[in-house]
Amino acid sequence: TQLLEQSPQFLSIQEGENLTVYCNSSSVFSSLQWYRQEPGEGPVLLVTVVTGGEVKKLKRLTFQFGDARKDSSLHITAAQPGDTGLYLCATLFSSGSARQLTFGSGTQLTVLP
């Protein structure tokens, strides 16, 4: 069972359109992160959200943490081809005595010029 479910799995849109991708779980998290991975590169952290209901903006990207801290969304306004990449949510997950950074299944976004 996937701890973090992301949707949609694939998304292809035209330049200038808006979009929202989602990260959902049945578990409550103390924090959640969003990473973007461009082709041929490793993921890079975009934002960390820690408070239920928190909204953070990063230029055209808006991140929201659900009130119950079980879900998060990423909204992109006026998408550009440079936004193309794999968007991953991640959270700390305790497995036994260890805490690991666990990633969601990802949303592959393609923005067409």
Add this chain to the structure above:
Amino acid sequence: EADIYQTPRYLVIGTGKKITLECSQTMGHDKMYWYQQDPGMELHLIHYSYGVNSTEKGDLSSESTVSRIRTEHFPLTLESARPSHTSQYLCASSDLLDQGNTEAFFGQGTRLTVV
């Protein structure tokens, strides 16, 4: 820019060969990780280390092994490569694992093809 490096970037190797994927970081991070990722798909944790001489297996079973003799170095070894090992391998490191302060820095990855 993250100071974590992986070599080689690309590797094509024959079945049965032994290979070692290198990962080094200059940030002094105690925690290091290896993830396996098929193109455009999710990351699966295969090994992690919380410090020198500490290594643990991740959620995804892997025939690879790792070692952590020095803080900055976390190599991954496959004793006998098979076509099923074909994938991208990503190394990462982080400092604290704490709420709000959990950034993982990734290398560029090694794309392994076993023929």
